Amino acid sequence: MLDCLIIGSGHSGVTCAGLLAQRGWNYALVDSGGRIGDVWRRRPPGLQLFTSRRFCRVLDEPMPGDQDGYPTVGEFGDYLEQVAGHYGIAPLFGMQVIRLARTPDGSFDVHFADGTRMNAATVIDATGANGNAYVPAFAADLDPSVRQVTCDAFRSHDDFAPRQAVAVIGDGASGRQVAAEMAAAGHIVSLARGRARKLAPQRVLGKDIFYWLVKSRLLFAEKRSALGRAIRTRDPIPVAHLSDGRLAGKGIRVTPRAVAAQGNALFFADGSRMRYDAVIWCCGYEPVLDWIHLPAIRFPGDLLLGGGVTAEPGFYVVGRKWLTCRASELIVGAARDAKHVVDHLCRWRASVD
Numbered sequence: 493m494l495d496c497l498i499i500g501s502g503h504s505g506v507t508c509a510g511l512l513a514q515r516g517w518n519y520a521l522v523d524s525g526g527r528i529g530d531v532w533r534r535r536p537p538g539l540q541l542f543t544s545r546r547f548c549r550v551l552d553e554p555m556p557g558d559q560d561g562y563p564t565v566g567e568f569g570d571y572l573e574q575v576a577g578h579y580g581i582a583p584l585f586g587m588q589v590i591r592l593a594r595t596p597d598g599s600f601d602v603h604f605a606d607g608t609r610m611n612a613a614t615v616i617d618a619t620g621a622n623g624n625a626y627v628p629a630f631a632a633d634l635d636p637s638v639r640q641v642t643c644d645a646f647r648s649h650d651d652f653a654p655r656q657a658v659a660v661i662g663d664g665a666s667g668r669q670v671a672a673e674m675a676a677a678g679h680i681v682s683l684a685r686g687r688a689r690k691l692a693p694q695r696v697l698g699k700d701i702f703y704w705l706v707k708s709r710l711l712f713a714e715k716r717s718a719l720g721r722a723i724r725t726r727d728p729i730p731v732a733h734l735s736d737g738r739l740a741g742k743g744i745r746v747t748p749r750a751v752a753a754q755g756n757a758l759f760f761a762d763g764s765r766m767r768y769d770a771v772i773w774c775c776g777y778e779p780v781l782d783w784i785h786l787p788a789i790r791f792p793g794d795l796l797l798g799g800g801v802t803a804e805p806g807f808y809v810v811g812r813k814w815l816t817c818r819a820s821e822l823i824v825g826a827a828r829d830a831k832h833v834v835d836h837l838c839r840w841r842a843s844v845d
């Protein structure tokens with residue numbers, strides 16, 4: 493039986509694997525994909541991370557290049573793979589977990605899509621916060637002639653016929669970037685708002701905003717503290733360079749929230765409607781949890797209650813939004829959360845052995 497099974501070889505899983513290896517644990521790291529870093533390589537080529545290289549460090553291995561510059565998604569994927577190689581971390585690929593349950597003896601029984609199974613004393617869920625791009629149910633009411641694309645499937649404006657009427661739904665970082673790219677390529681673009689969020693500049697006093705957020709510890713404010721709650725409510729995103737005003741200057745019409753669809757038209761919260769050739773859904777992501785069959789985990793929220801230590805003894809989670817603080821979902825927060833989980837896991841295992 494394995495001491496620990498880590499599911500998911502993104503930066504969170506690789507960080508946990510590094511920590512467990514240092515402590516001499518008999519662990520395995522599995523991933524449904526075929527290569528470390530593919531989550532990043534699947535994103536539009538050339539897309540840059542919003543955190544500078546200094547804040548993309550995994551397992552204390554500095555990312556090569558200008559520390560104040562922003563890596564591309566492909567560059568980060570390759571770097572992550574190299575770090576894992578450097579630490580001798582070798583995931584088992586093509587291993588999609590489809591069911592996680594308890595055995596009668598209290599260990600974990602893990603079922604894979606290829607029919608194989610593993611048995612582990614403890615499990616870390618590092619499958620990430622972004623398994624599914626969220627699409628509202630009313631998308632099904634759009635006519636099939638309207639092309640629909642989710643933000644994770646969007647690659648380039650080149651994939652669309654010229655001068656299309658395009659609705660980008662969701663005004664987070666991805667939605668604003670996609671809208672700007674589509675407008676620059678000559679499409680007639682509108683951007684529908686989601687919930688109100690504060691837009692922060694990407695650089696302050698010549699430095700990456702994350703430099704100041706880390707230095708001031710704002711990024712690590714505990715989620716239940718007054719500061720943590722305030723940050724969570726405002727939920728700032730570093731895209732002030734793509735403010736509503738700037739987008740309007742690029743010819744993009746910013747609309748209220750999209751609430752319904754019929755035929756070729758979308759309906760908005762102010763009662764207006766517009767016809768479109770294509771809709772790009774940038775409404776955020778949700779984790780995939782249907783493989784978890786554990787008595788203490790009944791709702792997705794159950795995973796977020798203990799800062800990565802769940803109510804199911806021996807089952808842990810890393811790399812989710814607001815596990816402990818704003819940084820939990822970010823590369824810069826992985827080391828802290830992973831150490832918290834691995835420390836707890838080692839103590840718990842020692843107490844039951």
Ligand SMILES: Cc1cc2nc3c(=O)[nH]c(=O)nc-3n(C[C@H](O)[C@H](O)[C@H](O)COP(=O)(O)OP(=O)(O)OC[C@H]3O[C@@H](n4cnc5c(N)ncnc54)[C@H](O)[C@@H]3O)c2cc1C
Pocket residue numbers: 499500501502503504505522523524525531535540541542543587588589590618619620621622623666777783810811812821822823824
């Ligand atoms: C568009 C976008 C841009 C982002 N940009 C930044 C940025 O600039 N800076 C930053 O710090 N953060 C950024 N983030 C946030 C953050 O880095 C991601 O959420 C990150 O991918 C989470 O890392 P992870 O290791 O937890 O999960 P992931 O990187 O998502 O890795 C999860 C792994 O689990 C595997 N997996 C999933 N389900 C299963 C299963 N059932 N069985 C086996 N394997 C499975 C997947 O194949 C994958 O390899 C961004 C997120 C998004 C969506």
